[in-house]
Amino acid sequence: MSGVRQASPVVAEVEVVRPPSSDDRGRVSAATTVTVGEDETVLPGHYPGFPIFPGVCVIECVHLSGLRTPPPGAGRLELSGVDSARFLSPVFPGDRVEVDLTWTGGSGTWKCAARVTTVRGAAAQVRLFFTDRGGRAA
Incomplete structure (x- = not known):
């Protein structure tokens, strides 16, 4: 996909709150936060009068x-698949x-399991696959 500009339905910035670190079993953990703003372009149509952040946008986060x-040690990662997504409670503007x-993984393929929460508790569980394209990490 060289030269192709990536598009995202999510406007909000991702803030890294815990950089990646390895445990003794070879798993790497990290944490981020994303604040869903009132200005997210997907909100006006999903659902008018009672906006909910769409599930696909939670996956995109x-x-x-x-x-x-x-x-650590990964090259340029590219999303290669969605293994699963389970939505547990809605995400609202604000x-x-x-x-x-x-x-987990390595050697060309990485699996990323994520637990997504809000102030109300668990919002989603998402598992994605990434392909390591080599070169420098993004």
Whole structure:
């Protein structure tokens, strides 16, 4: 996808609150936050009068969080698949979304399992696959 500009439905910035670190079992963990602003472009149509941050945007928050917190030694990561997504409670405008990531794998393929929470508790569980394209991490 060289030369192709990546697009995202999420306007909010991803803030790294815990950089990637490895445990003794080879897992890498990291954490980010994303604040869902009233200005998110997807909100006016989802649902008028009672806006809810769409599930695909919650997945995108995990994707963007993964790109911001690659495992040590990983090259340029590219999303290669969504393994699963389970939505547990809605995310609303103004919510501060916390994303706790756990990376496993390596050797060209990484699995990123994420627990997404808001002030009301668990919002989603998402598992993504990334392909390591080599080169420098993004």
